[in-house]
Amino acid sequence: MLAAPVVAAQAERLSMRRVVVTGLGAVTPLGCGVDHVWNKLTAGESGIQAIQSFDVSDLPAKIAGVIPVGETSEGKFNVDDYVERKEQKKMDTFITYAIAATAQAVKDSGWEPTEEEDLDATGVIIGSGIGGLQGISEGTLIEKDRGPRRLSPFFIPANLINLASGFVSIIHGFRGPNHSVVTACATGSHAVGDAARLIMWGDADVMVAGGTEAAVCRMGVAGFAAARALSTGFNDEPTTASRPWDKDRDGFVMGEGAGIVVLEELEHAKKRGAKIYAEVLGYGLSGDAYHLTAPAPDGNGGFRAMKGAFRTAKVDPDKIDYVNAHGTSTPLGDEIEHGAVKRLMGDHAKNVAMSSTKSAIGHLLGAAGAVEAIFSVKAIETGVIPPTLNLENPSDGCDMNLVPKVSQERKVNYALSNSFGFGGTNASLIFGPAP
Amino acid sequence: MSDVAERVKKIVVEHLGVDESKVEDNASFIDDLGADSLDTVELVMAFEEEFGVEIPDDAAEKILTVKDAINFIDENAS
Numbered sequence: 001m002l003a004a005p006v007v008a009a010q011a012e013r014l015s016m017r018r019v020v021v022t023g024l025g026a027v028t029p030l031g032c033g034v035d036h037v038w039n040k041l042t043a044g045e046s047g048i049q050a051i052q053s054f055d056v057s058d059l060p061a062k063i064a065g066v067i068p069v070g071e072t073s074e075g076k077f078n079v080d081d082y083v084e085r086k087e088q089k090k091m092d093t094f095i096t097y098a099i100a101a102t103a104q105a106v107k108d109s110g111w112e113p114t115e116e117e118d119l120d121a122t123g124v125i126i127g128s129g130i131g132g133l134q135g136i137s138e139g140t141l142i143e144k145d146r147g148p149r150r151l152s153p154f155f156i157p158a159n160l161i162n163l164a165s166g167f168v169s170i171i172h173g174f175r176g177p178n179h180s181v182v183t184a185c186a187t188g189s190h191a192v193g194d195a196a197r198l199i200m201w202g203d204a205d206v207m208v209a210g211g212t213e214a215a216v217c218r219m220g221v222a223g224f225a226a227a228r229a230l231s232t233g234f235n236d237e238p239t240t241a242s243r244p245w246d247k248d249r250d251g252f253v254m255g256e257g258a259g260i261v262v263l264e265e266l267e268h269a270k271k272r273g274a275k276i277y278a279e280v281l282g283y284g285l286s287g288d289a290y291h292l293t294a295p296a297p298d299g300n301g302g303f304r305a306m307k308g309a310f311r312t313a314k315v316d317p318d319k320i321d322y323v324n325a326h327g328t329s330t331p332l333g334d335e336i337e338h339g340a341v342k343r344l345m346g347d348h349a350k351n352v353a354m355s356s357t358k359s360a361i362g363h364l365l366g367a368a369g370a371v372e373a374i375f376s377v378k379a380i381e382t383g384v385i386p387p388t389l390n391l392e393n394p395s396d397g398c399d400m401n402l403v404p405k406v407s408q409e410r411k412v413n414y415a416l417s418n419s420f421g422f423g424g425t426n427a428s429l430i431f432g433p434a435p
Numbered sequence: 436m437s438d439v440a441e442r443v444k445k446i447v448v449e450h451l452g453v454d455e456s457k458v459e460d461n462a463s464f465i466d467d468l469g470a471d472s473l474d475t476v477e478l479v480m481a482f483e484e485e486f487g488v489e490i491p492d493d494a495a496e497k498i499l500t501v502k503d504a505i506n507f508i509d510e511n512a513s
Contacts, residue, residue: 084452085452086451086452087452090473149480149483150480150484152477152480153477153480157473
Protein backbone atom coordinates (compact mmCIF):
# COMPACT_ATOMS: atom_id res chain seq x y z
CA MET A 1 0.00 0.00 0.00
CA LEU A 2 1.22 3.49 -0.81
CA ALA A 3 1.95 5.94 1.96
CA ALA A 4 -0.68 8.62 2.47
CA PRO A 5 1.49 11.50 1.18
CA VAL A 6 2.14 9.58 -2.04
CA VAL A 7 -1.56 9.02 -2.55
CA ALA A 8 -2.26 12.67 -1.82
CA ALA A 9 0.46 13.73 -4.24
CA GLN A 10 -0.97 11.47 -6.92
CA ALA A 11 -4.46 12.81 -6.32
CA GLU A 12 -3.18 16.35 -6.59
CA ARG A 13 -1.29 15.53 -9.74
CA LEU A 14 -4.37 13.95 -11.28
CA SER A 15 -6.52 16.91 -10.42
CA MET A 16 -3.91 19.26 -11.85
CA ARG A 17 -4.13 17.91 -15.37
CA ARG A 18 -7.54 18.48 -16.89
CA VAL A 19 -8.44 17.09 -20.28
CA VAL A 20 -10.58 18.78 -22.90
CA VAL A 21 -11.91 17.90 -26.33
CA THR A 22 -10.53 20.14 -29.09
CA GLY A 23 -11.18 18.23 -32.29
CA LEU A 24 -13.87 15.96 -33.73
CA GLY A 25 -13.98 13.70 -36.78
CA ALA A 26 -16.51 11.12 -37.94
CA VAL A 27 -17.31 8.72 -40.73
CA THR A 28 -20.76 7.24 -40.17
CA PRO A 29 -23.73 5.83 -42.10
CA LEU A 30 -25.14 9.37 -42.04
CA GLY A 31 -22.10 10.65 -43.89
CA CYS A 32 -18.57 11.91 -43.54
CA GLY A 33 -17.80 14.97 -41.40
CA VAL A 34 -19.18 15.81 -37.96
CA ASP A 35 -21.31 18.82 -38.90
CA HIS A 36 -22.91 16.99 -41.78
CA VAL A 37 -23.62 13.92 -39.63
CA TRP A 38 -24.91 15.98 -36.72
CA ASN A 39 -27.34 17.92 -38.93
CA LYS A 40 -28.80 14.73 -40.32
CA LEU A 41 -28.88 13.04 -36.93
CA THR A 42 -30.73 15.84 -35.19
CA ALA A 43 -33.11 16.13 -38.17
CA GLY A 44 -34.18 12.56 -37.49
CA GLU A 45 -32.65 10.98 -40.59
CA SER A 46 -31.61 7.34 -40.71
CA GLY A 47 -28.50 5.82 -42.29
CA ILE A 48 -29.82 2.26 -42.25
CA GLN A 49 -30.40 0.69 -45.67
CA ALA A 50 -30.53 -2.55 -47.60
CA ILE A 51 -27.06 -4.05 -48.01
CA GLN A 52 -26.03 -3.93 -51.67
CA SER A 53 -22.29 -4.48 -51.65
CA PHE A 54 -22.49 -8.26 -51.12
CA ASP A 55 -24.96 -11.10 -51.46
CA VAL A 56 -27.37 -11.26 -48.53
CA SER A 57 -29.88 -13.68 -50.06
CA ASP A 58 -28.99 -16.44 -47.60
CA LEU A 59 -28.47 -14.16 -44.59
CA PRO A 60 -31.28 -13.54 -42.09
CA ALA A 61 -30.26 -9.89 -41.67
CA LYS A 62 -30.14 -7.96 -44.95
CA ILE A 63 -29.72 -4.38 -43.75
CA ALA A 64 -27.01 -2.26 -42.14
CA GLY A 65 -25.74 1.22 -41.56
CA VAL A 66 -23.32 1.54 -44.46
CA ILE A 67 -21.07 4.45 -45.34
CA PRO A 68 -22.42 6.59 -48.19
CA VAL A 69 -19.69 6.78 -50.82
CA GLY A 70 -19.34 9.89 -52.95
CA GLU A 71 -17.91 13.37 -52.96
CA THR A 72 -16.37 14.70 -49.76
CA SER A 73 -17.90 18.11 -50.47
CA GLU A 74 -21.35 16.49 -50.28
CA GLY A 75 -20.64 14.89 -46.91
CA LYS A 76 -19.94 11.49 -48.41
CA PHE A 77 -16.90 9.28 -48.09
CA ASN A 78 -14.27 9.40 -50.82
CA VAL A 79 -11.35 7.25 -49.76
CA ASP A 80 -9.10 8.84 -52.43
CA ASP A 81 -9.26 12.14 -50.53
CA TYR A 82 -7.60 10.52 -47.52
CA VAL A 83 -5.39 7.67 -48.70
CA GLU A 84 -3.30 7.45 -51.85
CA ARG A 85 -4.50 4.83 -54.31
CA LYS A 86 -1.39 2.68 -54.01
CA GLU A 87 -1.57 2.75 -50.20
CA GLN A 88 -5.19 1.59 -50.09
CA LYS A 89 -4.33 -2.04 -50.73
CA LYS A 90 -2.09 -2.00 -47.67
CA MET A 91 -4.98 -1.53 -45.25
CA ASP A 92 -8.39 -2.94 -44.50
CA THR A 93 -11.33 -0.56 -44.71
CA PHE A 94 -11.47 -0.12 -40.93
CA ILE A 95 -8.09 1.61 -41.15
CA THR A 96 -9.15 3.95 -43.95
CA TYR A 97 -12.15 5.06 -41.91
CA ALA A 98 -9.84 5.83 -38.97
CA ILE A 99 -7.46 7.77 -41.19
CA ALA A 100 -10.33 9.82 -42.62
CA ALA A 101 -11.90 10.61 -39.25
CA THR A 102 -8.48 11.49 -37.83
CA ALA A 103 -7.73 13.86 -40.70
CA GLN A 104 -10.99 15.68 -39.91
CA ALA A 105 -10.39 15.75 -36.15
CA VAL A 106 -6.79 16.95 -36.43
CA LYS A 107 -7.77 19.69 -38.86
CA ASP A 108 -10.67 20.70 -36.63
CA SER A 109 -8.37 20.93 -33.61
CA GLY A 110 -5.78 23.03 -35.39
CA TRP A 111 -3.09 20.89 -33.73
CA GLU A 112 -0.77 20.03 -36.60
CA PRO A 113 2.64 20.16 -34.95
CA THR A 114 5.99 19.94 -36.68
CA GLU A 115 8.42 20.44 -33.75
CA GLU A 116 9.92 17.22 -32.40
CA GLU A 117 8.90 17.81 -28.80
CA ASP A 118 5.31 18.48 -29.84
CA LEU A 119 5.21 15.34 -31.96
CA ASP A 120 6.63 13.36 -29.04
CA ALA A 121 3.89 14.72 -26.75
CA THR A 122 1.10 13.68 -29.12
CA GLY A 123 -0.12 10.09 -29.02
CA VAL A 124 -2.74 7.86 -30.58
CA ILE A 125 -5.21 5.31 -29.20
CA ILE A 126 -7.57 4.01 -31.84
CA GLY A 127 -9.34 0.74 -31.22
CA SER A 128 -11.56 -1.60 -33.15
CA GLY A 129 -13.87 -4.37 -32.07
CA ILE A 130 -12.96 -6.82 -34.80
CA GLY A 131 -10.38 -5.21 -37.09
CA GLY A 132 -9.84 -6.48 -40.61
CA LEU A 133 -12.56 -9.08 -40.76
CA GLN A 134 -13.11 -8.65 -44.49
CA GLY A 135 -9.38 -8.68 -45.19
CA ILE A 136 -8.80 -11.77 -43.06
CA SER A 137 -11.70 -13.55 -44.77
CA GLU A 138 -10.32 -12.76 -48.20
CA GLY A 139 -6.78 -13.72 -47.22
CA THR A 140 -8.00 -17.02 -45.84
CA LEU A 141 -9.60 -17.89 -49.18
CA ILE A 142 -6.48 -16.89 -51.13
CA GLU A 143 -4.35 -19.15 -48.96
CA LYS A 144 -6.82 -22.02 -49.23
CA ASP A 145 -7.39 -21.78 -52.98
CA ARG A 146 -3.99 -20.66 -54.22
CA GLY A 147 -1.52 -21.41 -51.46
CA PRO A 148 0.55 -19.40 -49.00
CA ARG A 149 2.84 -17.89 -51.65
CA ARG A 150 -0.05 -15.85 -53.02
CA LEU A 151 -0.69 -14.15 -49.70
CA SER A 152 0.08 -10.42 -49.80
CA PRO A 153 2.99 -9.19 -47.68
CA PHE A 154 0.48 -6.67 -46.35
CA PHE A 155 -1.97 -9.34 -45.18
CA ILE A 156 -0.98 -9.07 -41.51
CA PRO A 157 -0.36 -5.31 -41.14
CA ALA A 158 -3.46 -4.49 -43.22
CA ASN A 159 -5.70 -6.26 -40.76
CA LEU A 160 -4.14 -5.85 -37.31
CA ILE A 161 -6.30 -3.74 -35.03
CA ASN A 162 -3.48 -1.55 -33.69
CA LEU A 163 -2.44 -0.65 -37.22
CA ALA A 164 -5.16 2.03 -37.24
CA SER A 165 -3.11 3.77 -34.57
CA GLY A 166 0.05 2.80 -36.45
CA PHE A 167 -0.97 4.28 -39.79
CA VAL A 168 -2.29 7.45 -38.13
CA SER A 169 0.97 7.98 -36.27
CA ILE A 170 3.00 7.47 -39.43
CA ILE A 171 0.84 9.85 -41.46
CA HIS A 172 0.87 12.66 -38.87
CA GLY A 173 4.23 11.97 -37.24
CA PHE A 174 2.69 11.62 -33.77
CA ARG A 175 5.36 9.88 -31.71
CA GLY A 176 3.77 9.82 -28.27
CA PRO A 177 2.00 6.78 -26.77
CA ASN A 178 0.78 4.50 -29.55
CA HIS A 179 -1.84 2.16 -28.24
CA SER A 180 -5.03 0.39 -29.12
CA VAL A 181 -8.16 -0.94 -27.48
CA VAL A 182 -10.10 -4.13 -28.23
CA THR A 183 -13.17 -4.37 -26.04
CA ALA A 184 -15.89 -5.20 -28.55
CA CYS A 185 -18.68 -2.63 -28.46
CA ALA A 186 -17.11 -0.69 -25.59
CA THR A 187 -13.89 -0.07 -27.55
CA GLY A 188 -14.52 3.55 -28.54
CA SER A 189 -15.40 4.61 -24.99
CA HIS A 190 -12.44 2.81 -23.49
CA ALA A 191 -10.12 4.43 -26.04
CA VAL A 192 -11.36 7.92 -25.21
CA GLY A 193 -11.23 7.26 -21.46
CA ASP A 194 -7.79 5.65 -21.54
CA ALA A 195 -6.42 8.45 -23.71
CA ALA A 196 -7.72 11.04 -21.25
CA ARG A 197 -5.93 9.23 -18.45
CA LEU A 198 -2.66 9.16 -20.37
CA ILE A 199 -2.91 12.94 -20.59
CA MET A 200 -3.85 13.22 -16.90
CA TRP A 201 -0.80 11.18 -15.98
CA GLY A 202 1.51 13.23 -18.17
CA ASP A 203 2.31 10.54 -20.72
CA ALA A 204 1.09 12.89 -23.42
CA ASP A 205 -0.29 16.41 -23.81
CA VAL A 206 -2.46 15.60 -26.79
CA MET A 207 -4.09 12.30 -27.77
CA VAL A 208 -5.89 11.29 -30.92
CA ALA A 209 -8.46 8.79 -29.65
CA GLY A 210 -11.41 6.80 -30.84
CA GLY A 211 -12.67 3.70 -32.53
CA THR A 212 -13.20 2.35 -36.01
CA GLU A 213 -15.04 -0.59 -37.53
CA ALA A 214 -15.77 -2.05 -40.94
CA ALA A 215 -17.40 -5.37 -40.18
CA VAL A 216 -20.37 -5.02 -42.49
CA CYS A 217 -19.29 -7.88 -44.72
CA ARG A 218 -20.67 -11.39 -45.21
CA MET A 219 -18.61 -12.86 -42.39
CA GLY A 220 -19.59 -10.07 -40.03
CA VAL A 221 -23.31 -10.25 -40.70
CA ALA A 222 -23.29 -14.05 -40.74
CA GLY A 223 -21.35 -14.17 -37.48
CA PHE A 224 -23.56 -11.78 -35.54
CA ALA A 225 -26.64 -13.42 -37.04
CA ALA A 226 -25.38 -16.79 -35.84
CA ALA A 227 -25.17 -15.32 -32.34
CA ARG A 228 -28.83 -14.28 -32.81
CA ALA A 229 -27.89 -10.68 -32.07
CA LEU A 230 -29.25 -8.96 -35.19
CA SER A 231 -32.63 -7.56 -36.15
CA THR A 232 -34.22 -9.76 -38.82
CA GLY A 233 -37.83 -8.62 -38.83
CA PHE A 234 -37.47 -5.29 -40.62
CA ASN A 235 -35.51 -6.19 -43.75
CA ASP A 236 -38.21 -4.61 -45.90
CA GLU A 237 -38.21 -1.35 -43.93
CA PRO A 238 -34.56 -0.80 -43.04
CA THR A 239 -34.96 2.61 -41.43
CA THR A 240 -37.41 1.22 -38.86
CA ALA A 241 -35.25 -1.72 -37.75
CA SER A 242 -33.17 -0.05 -35.05
CA ARG A 243 -35.76 0.83 -32.38
CA PRO A 244 -34.22 0.99 -28.91
CA TRP A 245 -36.67 0.49 -26.00
CA ASP A 246 -39.54 -0.06 -28.44
CA LYS A 247 -41.73 -3.10 -27.77
CA ASP A 248 -41.19 -4.43 -31.31
CA ARG A 249 -37.39 -4.31 -31.28
CA ASP A 250 -35.76 -7.58 -32.27
CA GLY A 251 -32.00 -7.09 -32.28
CA PHE A 252 -29.34 -4.63 -33.28
CA VAL A 253 -28.53 -3.37 -36.77
CA MET A 254 -24.87 -3.45 -37.73
CA GLY A 255 -23.21 -0.21 -38.73
CA GLU A 256 -19.71 0.84 -39.64
CA GLY A 257 -17.47 3.88 -39.57
CA ALA A 258 -15.14 5.70 -37.22
CA GLY A 259 -15.22 8.38 -34.57
CA ILE A 260 -12.06 10.24 -33.57
CA VAL A 261 -11.55 12.98 -31.00
CA VAL A 262 -8.53 15.11 -30.24
CA LEU A 263 -8.07 15.27 -26.48
CA GLU A 264 -5.77 17.82 -24.97
CA GLU A 265 -4.48 18.95 -21.62
CA LEU A 266 -6.46 22.06 -20.67
CA GLU A 267 -3.58 24.52 -20.30
CA HIS A 268 -2.01 23.25 -23.52
CA ALA A 269 -5.28 23.92 -25.34
CA LYS A 270 -5.73 27.35 -23.77
CA LYS A 271 -2.19 28.39 -24.48
CA ARG A 272 -2.61 27.90 -28.20
CA GLY A 273 -6.10 29.38 -28.21
CA ALA A 274 -7.79 26.16 -29.29
CA LYS A 275 -11.54 25.86 -29.58
CA ILE A 276 -12.64 23.76 -26.59
CA TYR A 277 -15.80 21.71 -27.09
CA ALA A 278 -16.08 20.10 -23.67
CA GLU A 279 -14.14 18.62 -20.80
CA VAL A 280 -13.63 14.90 -20.22
CA LEU A 281 -14.65 14.71 -16.58
CA GLY A 282 -15.29 11.10 -15.74
CA TYR A 283 -14.47 7.60 -16.87
CA GLY A 284 -15.61 4.35 -15.31
CA LEU A 285 -14.95 0.75 -16.24
CA SER A 286 -16.32 -2.57 -15.07
CA GLY A 287 -16.82 -6.21 -15.99
CA ASP A 288 -20.02 -8.23 -15.76
CA ALA A 289 -18.34 -11.59 -15.07
CA TYR A 290 -21.58 -13.12 -16.26
CA HIS A 291 -21.99 -14.22 -19.90
CA LEU A 292 -20.28 -14.08 -23.31
CA THR A 293 -22.95 -12.03 -25.02
CA ALA A 294 -25.81 -11.31 -22.61
CA PRO A 295 -25.67 -8.49 -20.06
CA ALA A 296 -26.11 -9.34 -16.39
CA PRO A 297 -29.87 -9.15 -15.78
CA ASP A 298 -29.58 -6.75 -12.85
CA GLY A 299 -27.56 -4.24 -14.89
CA ASN A 300 -24.86 -4.42 -12.28
CA GLY A 301 -21.97 -4.05 -14.73
CA GLY A 302 -23.30 -0.94 -16.43
CA PHE A 303 -24.33 0.48 -13.07
CA ARG A 304 -20.82 0.16 -11.68
CA ALA A 305 -19.22 1.61 -14.83
CA MET A 306 -21.47 4.65 -14.53
CA LYS A 307 -20.75 4.90 -10.82
CA GLY A 308 -17.03 4.86 -11.56
CA ALA A 309 -17.47 7.67 -14.04
CA PHE A 310 -19.28 9.77 -11.45
CA ARG A 311 -16.63 9.03 -8.85
CA THR A 312 -13.80 10.24 -11.08
CA ALA A 313 -15.80 13.20 -12.41
CA LYS A 314 -16.63 14.39 -8.93
CA VAL A 315 -20.06 15.18 -10.33
CA ASP A 316 -23.31 14.00 -8.76
CA PRO A 317 -25.78 12.06 -10.91
CA ASP A 318 -28.36 14.83 -10.48
CA LYS A 319 -26.17 17.12 -12.60
CA ILE A 320 -26.60 14.99 -15.72
CA ASP A 321 -28.80 16.46 -18.44
CA TYR A 322 -28.30 13.93 -21.20
CA VAL A 323 -27.45 10.25 -21.40
CA ASN A 324 -26.32 8.85 -24.74
CA ALA A 325 -27.29 5.27 -24.00
CA HIS A 326 -25.67 2.10 -25.26
CA GLY A 327 -29.25 1.24 -26.34
CA THR A 328 -28.61 -1.26 -29.11
CA SER A 329 -32.22 -2.28 -29.75
CA THR A 330 -31.77 -5.79 -28.40
CA PRO A 331 -34.62 -7.32 -26.40
CA LEU A 332 -32.53 -7.79 -23.24
CA GLY A 333 -30.03 -4.96 -23.14
CA ASP A 334 -32.17 -1.86 -23.52
CA GLU A 335 -34.37 -2.45 -20.49
CA ILE A 336 -31.46 -3.52 -18.33
CA GLU A 337 -29.58 -0.32 -19.12
CA HIS A 338 -32.71 1.76 -18.55
CA GLY A 339 -33.11 0.15 -15.12
CA ALA A 340 -29.47 0.75 -14.21
CA VAL A 341 -29.64 4.42 -15.21
CA LYS A 342 -32.82 4.89 -13.19
CA ARG A 343 -31.31 3.20 -10.18
CA LEU A 344 -28.30 5.46 -10.36
CA MET A 345 -30.19 8.69 -11.01
CA GLY A 346 -32.93 8.12 -8.47
CA ASP A 347 -35.52 10.90 -8.50
CA HIS A 348 -33.43 12.86 -10.98
CA ALA A 349 -34.14 10.23 -13.66
CA LYS A 350 -37.36 11.99 -14.57
CA ASN A 351 -35.39 15.13 -15.47
CA VAL A 352 -32.85 13.39 -17.66
CA ALA A 353 -33.12 13.00 -21.42
CA MET A 354 -31.75 9.68 -22.63
CA SER A 355 -31.54 8.71 -26.30
CA SER A 356 -29.93 6.05 -28.43
CA THR A 357 -28.33 7.35 -31.58
CA LYS A 358 -27.94 3.75 -32.73
CA SER A 359 -31.54 4.14 -33.83
CA ALA A 360 -30.23 6.29 -36.69
CA ILE A 361 -26.83 4.85 -37.58
CA GLY A 362 -26.99 1.29 -36.25
CA HIS A 363 -24.42 -0.24 -33.98
CA LEU A 364 -20.91 0.78 -35.01
CA LEU A 365 -19.41 -1.84 -32.67
CA GLY A 366 -15.86 -0.74 -31.85
CA ALA A 367 -16.52 2.73 -33.25
CA ALA A 368 -19.82 3.20 -31.41
CA GLY A 369 -18.47 4.62 -28.15
CA ALA A 370 -16.29 7.15 -29.92
CA VAL A 371 -19.01 8.34 -32.29
CA GLU A 372 -21.41 8.56 -29.36
CA ALA A 373 -18.85 10.52 -27.34
CA ILE A 374 -18.83 12.98 -30.22
CA PHE A 375 -22.63 13.17 -30.16
CA SER A 376 -22.54 13.77 -26.40
CA VAL A 377 -20.04 16.57 -26.89
CA LYS A 378 -22.15 18.05 -29.69
CA ALA A 379 -25.20 17.98 -27.41
CA ILE A 380 -23.24 20.06 -24.89
CA GLU A 381 -22.01 22.40 -27.62
CA THR A 382 -25.33 22.92 -29.40
CA GLY A 383 -28.03 22.32 -26.79
CA VAL A 384 -29.75 19.84 -29.07
CA ILE A 385 -30.43 16.25 -28.02
CA PRO A 386 -30.60 13.79 -30.89
CA PRO A 387 -33.67 11.55 -30.98
CA THR A 388 -34.34 7.86 -30.54
CA LEU A 389 -35.87 6.98 -33.89
CA ASN A 390 -38.71 4.45 -34.19
CA LEU A 391 -39.60 4.57 -30.52
CA GLU A 392 -43.36 4.14 -30.89
CA ASN A 393 -44.29 2.10 -27.83
CA PRO A 394 -41.74 1.91 -25.06
CA SER A 395 -41.45 -1.40 -23.24
CA ASP A 396 -43.15 -1.60 -19.88
CA GLY A 397 -41.22 0.33 -17.26
CA CYS A 398 -39.20 2.36 -19.81
CA ASP A 399 -40.67 5.62 -18.61
CA MET A 400 -37.73 8.02 -18.83
CA ASN A 401 -37.67 10.80 -21.41
CA LEU A 402 -36.21 8.71 -24.22
CA VAL A 403 -36.45 11.51 -26.80
CA PRO A 404 -38.77 9.60 -29.13
CA LYS A 405 -38.43 10.34 -32.85
CA VAL A 406 -37.78 14.09 -32.63
CA SER A 407 -34.74 15.88 -31.22
CA GLN A 408 -35.19 18.13 -28.19
CA GLU A 409 -33.64 21.47 -27.43
CA ARG A 410 -32.29 21.94 -23.98
CA LYS A 411 -29.20 23.29 -22.30
CA VAL A 412 -26.82 20.40 -21.72
CA ASN A 413 -24.08 20.97 -19.18
CA TYR A 414 -23.22 17.38 -18.37
CA ALA A 415 -23.60 14.34 -20.59
CA LEU A 416 -23.04 10.66 -19.83
CA SER A 417 -22.22 8.13 -22.56
CA ASN A 418 -22.46 4.38 -22.02
CA SER A 419 -20.92 1.51 -23.95
CA PHE A 420 -21.19 -2.17 -23.12
CA GLY A 421 -19.48 -4.99 -24.99
CA PHE A 422 -19.55 -8.74 -25.55
CA GLY A 423 -17.66 -10.47 -22.80
CA GLY A 424 -19.31 -8.22 -20.24
CA THR A 425 -17.04 -5.20 -20.64
CA ASN A 426 -18.48 -1.80 -19.73
CA ALA A 427 -17.32 1.79 -20.04
CA SER A 428 -18.96 5.10 -19.18
CA LEU A 429 -17.75 8.60 -19.94
CA ILE A 430 -18.91 11.92 -18.50
CA PHE A 431 -18.39 15.15 -20.41
CA GLY A 432 -18.85 18.62 -18.98
CA PRO A 433 -18.90 22.16 -20.32
CA ALA A 434 -15.74 23.79 -21.65
CA PRO A 435 -13.95 25.33 -18.63
CA MET B 436 10.86 -2.05 -75.82
CA SER B 437 10.23 -5.76 -75.58
CA ASP B 438 6.88 -7.13 -74.59
CA VAL B 439 8.29 -8.33 -71.25
CA ALA B 440 9.79 -4.94 -70.47
CA GLU B 441 6.52 -3.21 -71.23
CA ARG B 442 4.53 -5.54 -68.97
CA VAL B 443 7.08 -5.28 -66.17
CA LYS B 444 6.98 -1.49 -66.28
CA LYS B 445 3.20 -1.46 -66.30
CA ILE B 446 3.17 -3.54 -63.11
CA VAL B 447 5.70 -1.27 -61.45
CA VAL B 448 3.66 1.82 -62.33
CA GLU B 449 0.47 0.25 -60.97
CA HIS B 450 1.92 -1.11 -57.75
CA LEU B 451 4.19 1.74 -56.75
CA GLY B 452 1.99 4.55 -58.04
CA VAL B 453 4.90 6.21 -59.83
CA ASP B 454 5.02 8.09 -63.08
CA GLU B 455 5.79 5.95 -66.10
CA SER B 456 8.71 8.19 -67.10
CA LYS B 457 10.54 7.34 -63.87
CA VAL B 458 10.43 3.61 -64.53
CA GLU B 459 13.70 3.42 -66.43
CA ASP B 460 15.67 0.23 -66.89
CA ASN B 461 18.22 1.13 -64.24
CA ALA B 462 15.73 2.51 -61.73
CA SER B 463 16.04 0.88 -58.33
CA PHE B 464 12.69 -0.06 -56.77
CA ILE B 465 13.76 1.12 -53.33
CA ASP B 466 16.18 3.99 -54.04
CA ASP B 467 14.49 5.55 -57.06
CA LEU B 468 10.87 4.46 -57.02
CA GLY B 469 10.01 4.77 -53.30
CA ALA B 470 9.30 1.12 -52.60
CA ASP B 471 9.84 -0.38 -49.15
CA SER B 472 10.72 -3.99 -48.40
CA LEU B 473 7.09 -5.12 -48.35
CA ASP B 474 6.39 -3.34 -51.64
CA THR B 475 9.18 -5.30 -53.31
CA VAL B 476 7.75 -8.59 -52.04
CA GLU B 477 4.43 -7.62 -53.55
CA LEU B 478 6.06 -6.60 -56.83
CA VAL B 479 7.74 -9.96 -57.12
CA MET B 480 4.39 -11.65 -56.50
CA ALA B 481 2.85 -9.57 -59.24
CA PHE B 482 5.63 -10.59 -61.66
CA GLU B 483 5.08 -14.25 -60.78
CA GLU B 484 1.38 -13.86 -61.44
CA GLU B 485 1.78 -11.98 -64.71
CA PHE B 486 4.44 -14.23 -66.24
CA GLY B 487 3.59 -17.57 -64.65
CA VAL B 488 7.06 -17.97 -63.19
CA GLU B 489 8.17 -18.86 -59.72
CA ILE B 490 10.73 -16.48 -58.27
CA PRO B 491 12.40 -18.14 -55.28
CA ASP B 492 13.31 -15.92 -52.33
CA ASP B 493 17.06 -16.03 -53.04
CA ALA B 494 16.45 -14.90 -56.62
CA ALA B 495 13.93 -12.28 -55.51
CA GLU B 496 16.53 -10.72 -53.24
CA LYS B 497 18.67 -9.98 -56.29
CA ILE B 498 15.89 -8.26 -58.22
CA LEU B 499 16.63 -4.69 -57.24
CA THR B 500 16.01 -2.77 -60.46
CA VAL B 501 13.56 -2.80 -63.32
CA LYS B 502 16.24 -4.34 -65.52
CA ASP B 503 16.89 -7.12 -62.98
CA ALA B 504 13.24 -8.07 -63.19
CA ILE B 505 13.15 -8.01 -66.99
CA ASN B 506 16.29 -10.12 -67.22
CA PHE B 507 15.05 -12.72 -64.73
CA ILE B 508 11.77 -13.10 -66.59
CA ASP B 509 13.47 -13.24 -70.00
CA GLU B 510 15.65 -16.04 -68.73
CA ASN B 511 13.06 -18.02 -66.79
CA ALA B 512 9.61 -17.49 -68.25
CA SER B 513 8.46 -20.25 -70.54
